[in-house]
Amino acid sequence: MSTTKKKGKPGTYLAIGSTLFAAFSNIKKVRSARGENDTLQLVDGLIRVAAVATGVALLIRELRQNDDDILTD
Numbered sequence: 001m002s003t004t005k006k007k008g009k010p011g012t013y014l015a016i017g018s019t020l021f022a023a024f025s026n027i028k029k030v031r032s033a034r035g036e037n038d039t040l041q042l043v044d045g046l047i048r049v050a051a052v053a054t055g056v057a058l059l060i061r062e063l064r065q066n067d068d069d070i071l072t073d
Contacts, residue, residue: 009066016059023052 026048033041 009063012059012063012066016056019052019055019059023049023056026052 026045030042030045030049033039033045
């Protein structure tokens with residue numbers, strides 16, 4: 001079990017929204033790097049997009065765990 005403090009549902013939704021907003025800027029970076037044939041920028045952008053996807057997955061898991069906690073109380 002994690003020792004970090006869990007956010008409430010509104011905080012988790014806000015975190016998901018801000019994380020997805022960051023994803024759009026990273027996707028623009030990937031498109032730009034592709035157009036410029038800049039391999040290093042492309043790799044950087046793809047890693048950032050993967051990090052955002054992982055972050056969203058973690059936040060969704062946290063939402064689900066919060067729902068499970070409410071059901072078991």
